[in-house]
Every structure is written in structure tokens, then in C-alpha cells.
Amino acid sequence: MSLRSMLWALNDAPTGKDATAKVILIALGDYANPDGTGAYPSLATLSRIAEVSRRTVQYKLRLLERLGAIHHGD
Numbered sequence: 001m002s003l004r005s006m007l008w009a010l011n012d013a014p015t016g017k018d019a020t021a022k023v024i025l026i027a028l029g030d031y032a033n034p035d036g037t038g039a040y041p042s043l044a045t046l047s048r049i050a051e052v053s054r055r056t057v058q059y060k061l062r063l064l065e066r067l068g069a070i071h072h073g074d
Contacts, residue, residue: 005029005036014067021060023050025069037073 006029009015015022027049032039043054050057064070 001030002032002034002036004034005032005039008036009069013069015069016063016067018060018063020050020052020056021063021069024057024060025064028070 006026009022009025009029013022013025015025024046027041027046028039029036031041041049043057046057046061047054050060052060061070065072
């Protein structure tokens with residue numbers, strides 16, 4: 001868990017004022033390494049946490065990427 005990533009997601013991250021995107025970003029922070037990298041939860045996991053469909057998770061991940069909140073890693 002990266003508390004720093006979770007706090008950034010909660011308070012400062014660009015989420016387009018989208019509550020579902022924010023929940024997903026906070027969840028990603030929970031799975032991240034201490035430096036904020038390496039968050040790879042499954043779509044099913046994010047779907048369960050955010051209480052939305054996998055398709056909605058995919059849409060929100062693309063939104064977060066467009067807003068610069070996340071990017072694909074190695």
C-alpha cells in the first residue's frame with residue numbers, strides 16, 4: 001500500500017470530478033509500491049472495490065490516463 005499515492009488520489013489528483021474514477025484511483029494507490037508505481041490489480045478487483053462493471057472500470061482507467069493521473073508501466 002502506498003499511503004502517499006492514496007492521499008494524492010484523494011486530495012490532488014485530476015479525476016475530472018468523477019467520483020467513480022476517484023475510487024478507482026484510490027484503489028490503485030492501495031495496490032501501488034511505496035513510490036507509487038507497480039499497481040496492477042485486476043479489472044475484477046477494481047470492479048468489486050468500486051462496485052461497478054468491468055467495462056466501467058476500463059472506461060474510467062482510460063479517463064484517468066487522458067487526465068494524466070495514471071500511465072501504463074512496464
